[in-house]
Amino acid sequence: MSKHDSTTDDSTTAGPTPETTGKTGAIDINDLTKIYDPEGEHVVAVQDMDLSVGAEEFVALLGPSGCGKSTVLECIAGYLDPTDGEVLVDGNRVSKPDPKRGVVFQENRLFPWKTIKENVEFGPRMHDSIEEGRAESILDEMGLDGFEEAYPSGLSGGMQQRAELARLLANDPDIMLMDEPFSALDALTKEIMQKKLLEVWERDNRTVLFITHDVEEAILLADRVVVMTARPGQVKDVIDVDIERPRDPEVVTTDRFTELRERALSVIREEAERALEQEDGA
Amino acid sequence: MSASTIDQIQRRFEGDTVPLPGKRVRQVLSIVLFFVLWAALVRFGILGFDKFVGPETTLVALVESLAGAPMTEGGETLYEHAAFSAYRVVVAVLIAMGIAIPLGLTIGTSRRWEDALFPALEVFRPVPPVAWVPIALLLMPTFRSGVIFVVFIGAFFPILVNTIEGVKTVEEEYVQAAASLGAESRDIFRHVIIPATLPSIITGVSLGVGLAWITVVAAEMIAGGVGIGYIIFQAYRLLQTEVVAVGMIAIGVLGYASAAAVHRTGHYLTRWEETE
Numbered sequence: 001m002s003k004h005d006s007t008t009d010d011s012t013t014a015g016p017t018p019e020t021t022g023k024t025g026a027i028d029i030n031d032l033t034k035i036y037d038p039e040g041e042h043v044v045a046v047q048d049m050d051l052s053v054g055a056e057e058f059v060a061l062l063g064p065s066g067c068g069k070s071t072v073l074e075c076i077a078g079y080l081d082p083t084d085g086e087v088l089v090d091g092n093r094v095s096k097p098d099p100k101r102g103v104v105f106q107e108n109r110l111f112p113w114k115t116i117k118e119n120v121e122f123g124p125r126m127h128d129s130i131e132e133g134r135a136e137s138i139l140d141e142m143g144l145d146g147f148e149e150a151y152p153s154g155l156s157g158g159m160q161q162r163a164e165l166a167r168l169l170a171n172d173p174d175i176m177l178m179d180e181p182f183s184a185l186d187a188l189t190k191e192i193m194q195k196k197l198l199e200v201w202e203r204d205n206r207t208v209l210f211i212t213h214d215v216e217e218a219i220l221l222a223d224r225v226v227v228m229t230a231r232p233g234q235v236k237d238v239i240d241v242d243i244e245r246p247r248d249p250e251v252v253t254t255d256r257f258t259e260l261r262e263r264a265l266s267v268i269r270e271e272a273e274r275a276l277e278q279e280d281g282a
Numbered sequence: 283m284s285a286s287t288i289d290q291i292q293r294r295f296e297g298d299t300v301p302l303p304g305k306r307v308r309q310v311l312s313i314v315l316f317f318v319l320w321a322a323l324v325r326f327g328i329l330g331f332d333k334f335v336g337p338e339t340t341l342v343a344l345v346e347s348l349a350g351a352p353m354t355e356g357g358e359t360l361y362e363h364a365a366f367s368a369y370r371v372v373v374a375v376l377i378a379m380g381i382a383i384p385l386g387l388t389i390g391t392s393r394r395w396e397d398a399l400f401p402a403l404e405v406f407r408p409v410p411p412v413a414w415v416p417i418a419l420l421l422m423p424t425f426r427s428g429v430i431f432v433v434f435i436g437a438f439f440p441i442l443v444n445t446i447e448g449v450k451t452v453e454e455e456y457v458q459a460a461a462s463l464g465a466e467s468r469d470i471f472r473h474v475i476i477p478a479t480l481p482s483i484i485t486g487v488s489l490g491v492g493l494a495w496i497t498v499v500a501a502e503m504i505a506g507g508v509g510i511g512y513i514i515f516q517a518y519r520l521l522q523t524e525v526v527a528v529g530m531i532a533i534g535v536l537g538y539a540s541a542a543a544v545h546r547t548g549h550y551l552t553r554w555e556e557t558e
Contacts, residue, residue, distance in 0.1 A: 079458050099464030109459040113477035113554045122473070126464035151554040171463055 023055035024090055024100075025174035025207035027076060031085035034071050045071040047232035048085070055090075055174075058201055058208045060222035062215065062264065064272055068233025069211045073177050076209065077103045089175065099123060102173035106180040108160040110152040116163050117148035123171030135170060142166045142196065158189035162196070169200065175207040183214065191249050194221060202246055215264045216252055219243075225260075227267045230275035237267045335523040343524035344531060353513045353525055364532055367502065367509040371494045371540070374433035378490055382441035383483055389442075390449025391475060403442065411436035411497040415504050429501045429509070436497030437490035444489065448482025449475060481555065484548035491544050495537045510536075 029051040036043040045068040053059045061069050074080040076087050078097040087094040089101065097103075110119045120135040139145055142162040152160055161181060168176060182190045198221060201208055212218050218225045225239040239260060243251055251257050321338070323331040335343075347353060347360040389396045414435050418428035452475055460470045502511025510529050517525035 077458070077462060097458065097461035099462065101462065103459070103462045105455070107455075109455050111456060111459070111474065111477070112556075113480070113552075114473075115554075122460070122465075123463035126466075126469055153554065153556040167463070 023205070026055040026090055027051075027053040027175065027207065027209065028088040028091075029072065029076070029085070030088065032072065032075060032082050032087065033084035034068070034075060034080060035083040044232040046075075047234055049234050051226060051235055053207055053209055056205045056207055058210065058221060058223045060218035060225045061209060061211045061228060062213065062218045062225055062268070063228030063233065063236075064230050064268065064275060065213060067228045067230050069228060070179055072233065073103075073179050073209065073211055076175075077101055077177050099126070099171055100173055101175045101177060102168040102171055103177045104161075104164055104168055104179070104181045106184050108152065108157075108164045110160060110164055110167065112152050115149050115151055116144065116155070116166075119152070119163060120167045120170045122167065135166075138166045138170050139163070158185050158193070161185060161189075161193060165193075165197070165200075169204075173206065175209070176201075178208065178210045180211055180213070182217070183212065190217075195249065197221065198245075198247060215261055215268070219257060219260050219264065220247060220249065220252060225264055227264060227271070230271055230278065236271055237264075239264055239267075333523075335527050339524050340527040340531075344528050347525075347528050353528075354516055354520060354522065357513075357516075358508060360528065360532060363508060363510050363513050363529075364536060367498050367511065367533075368536060368540075370430050370433050370498050370502075370509065371491070374430045374498075375437045375487070375491055375494050377430075378434050378437035378441055378494075379487060382438050382486070382490075383445055386442045386445025386483075386486075387449055387471075387475065387479065390446045390479070391471065396446075400446075403439075407439050407443070411493070412500045412504075415501055418501075419505055428505055429498065432501040433494050433497045437494040440489035440493060441483070441486040444482045444486025445479060448479035448486075451482070452478040481548075481552050484544070484552065488541060488544045488548065491540050492537070495533065495540070499533060 029049055032046055032049040033044070034046045036045055049068075049072065051059075051072075061072065063069050071080065075082050076089070076094060078094050078101065081095075089098075094101075110116075111122070114122065116139065117135050120138060121130055124130045124134070136145070136148065139148060142165060144159060144162055144166065147155065147159065147163075152163065155163060161184075165181070182193045185193060194217065197208075208221075210218070210221060219239075219241055222241055225241060226235055227237045227239065228234065229236045241260060243254070243256055243260075317337045321336050323329065324334055324336040326332075350359050350361070352359055353363060385399070389400055411432055414432050415428075418431045422428040422431060456474045456478060457470055460474050465473065498509065499511035499514070502509040503515040510533050514526050514529035514533075517523070517529065
């Protein structure tokens with residue numbers, strides 16, 4: 001059904017490497033544990049988590065807030081060091097941020113002191129590969145032509161998010177790590193952004209790990225939806241989304257979509273109830 | 283009462299029927315009021331002001347000074363004194379910026395440098411700049427460089443402290459974003475740390491310039507030889523109170539002009555910041 005054929009792998013052996021698949025951007029999370037310990041306040045954000053994301057696969061990470069989704073993403077990005085376990089990308093252990101792994105967050109992290117064009121050209125500039133006109137064409141694709149010389153503060157939230165996506169694409173990463181990138185946008189802008197993202201992904205062959213708490217968004221976008229447990233975060237269930245691509249936002253009305261949504265919701269509901277009980281017990 | 287009546291009343295108060303003076307008029311009014319108050323204090327000898335000069339005499343002296351008359355017997359003109367004070371402030375602030383900004387960036391980014399340098403600097407920080415005058419006189423017997431040194435001390439600490447504070451409050455998110463785009467630590471310093479710290483540096487410089495004017499007047503009173511602070515104190519000794527007043531006005535104008543210049547430059551350099 002799709003070009004992505006990797007499945008979750010419960011063993012801790014190294015995942016597929018570019019040598020075996022010819023594709024780059026495979027993520028392997030092995031026994032990942034992250035414990036925050038500020039002033040003796042022992043918080044286990046993620047515990048013994050295993051997850052494999054195939055090269056060029058689109059995986060959505062779904063779960064209740066505070067379940068450690070963002071922690072997982074920050075470990076993959078190289079912002080956080082795991083307390084235990086490891087994250088492998090194409091077989092190499094992640095130890096620091098890398099331009100091959102681009103990151104987009106809910107709140108935009110455009111550099112406010114640089115113009116939109118300077119922001120988009122920042123990545124290429126870091127490895128001396130600025131191509132004349134490339135920033136303009138990416139901005140054009142994102143519907144931001146005419147805003148090259150504007151500063152981020154002069155743009156609306158939706159435009160800032162598009163500019164951030166443009167900055168990421170200009171850097172041509174193998175992996176796009178996206179942490180609730182559209183959740184602060186209004187419904188219409190969100191739909192446009194989702195469409196844009198699907199377009200770009202279907203064309204460019206990148207791995208996407210997309211964090212969201214929106215079930216419909218997860219199913220609409222992803223090949224697989226990984227549902228996480230409440231803290232400490234672990235993989236609770238993996239749902240294969242066997243809806244044909246290219247998809248557009250109308251698929252939400254199909255029966256198959258409804259089925260998948262119900263299944264995801266029931267897992268989440270179960271998890272939310274368990275989390276509540278946990279809190280009552282504590 | 284209906285909403286429209288309330289509207290009408292409001293309009294009558296805000297609008298044409300009761301004309302409130304415009305912004306410019308109010309500003310002029312505030313200055314006029316100040317002169318009236320000053321004249322009254324002198325006329326009626328309130329708070330011992332009868333020993334001081336009134337605005338009318340001062341105005342005459344000011345016009346004469348602006349026309350180029352020497353401030354005291356055979357001395358320099360107002361312009362020369364002002365130029366000396368301004369020169370000291372500008373040179374001292376530039377040296378302070380040249381040292382405090384790089385030092386602040388270093389201390390702010392490196393724990394090791396902070397431990398090595400900051401405690402010593404913290405000991406000197408509470409010492410008022412004017413307390414450095416005796417040392418300045420001992421080490422630099424020519425008055426001019428001595429005053430510059432003292433003014434430098436005055437401008438140095440606000441710039442240093444604000445730069446350090448600025449670096450420490452740079453949001454980690456921007457550093458992470460830059461790293462994820464392939465920036466090395468040198469790039470991060472140049473493209474993230476420095477621009478993100480700029481607003482704090484500008485705050486530090488404008489505080490530094492303000493303190494520099496305070497310090498220059500105080501230092502010149504003690505050891506100036508020339509300059510507005512010197513002439514104010516010299517005129518006091520000669521009981522030329524109108525010259526004292528002219529000197530004070532000159533300092534006010536220069537301080538205001540330099541604050542405005544710093545503000546404008548700062549505003550231009552951080553034009554990317556959100557307005558409103």
